[in-house]
Amino acid sequence: MSSTSTPHNEAPAPAPAPLAPREQEVLRHVAAGCTYAQTARRMGLSRHTVDAYLRRIRAKSDINSTADLMRLAIALGL
Numbered sequence: 252m253s254s255t256s257t258p259h260n261e262a263p264a265p266a267p268a269p270l271a272p273r274e275q276e277v278l279r280h281v282a283a284g285c286t287y288a289q290t291a292r293r294m295g296l297s298r299h300t301v302d303a304y305l306r307r308i309r310a311k312s313d314i315n316s317t318a319d320l321m322r323l324a325i326a327l328g329l
Contacts, residue, residue, distance in 0.1 A: 268311040275329060277304040282324035 270278065273294075280290040291298045305320070314320055
């Protein structure tokens with residue numbers, strides 16, 4: 252009998268909560284290179300509301316960096 256070790260499979264990470272349409276729109280603008288102020292102007296929001304949407308996206312997706320935020324935008328096809 253051969254003693255082949257099987258790699259331990261890590262439990263898959265839980266899927267992030269789906270983003271609301273406005274959260275997706277904010278993420279799309281930011282991923283396209285818009286500043287918070289530009290995004291706010293284009294969406295008719297305040298800069299603080301844009302920041303709140305991005306904080307919600309980070310919390311839902313357990314994201315801490317801007318690079319991870321961009322990866323999420325790419326993964327979502329935004």
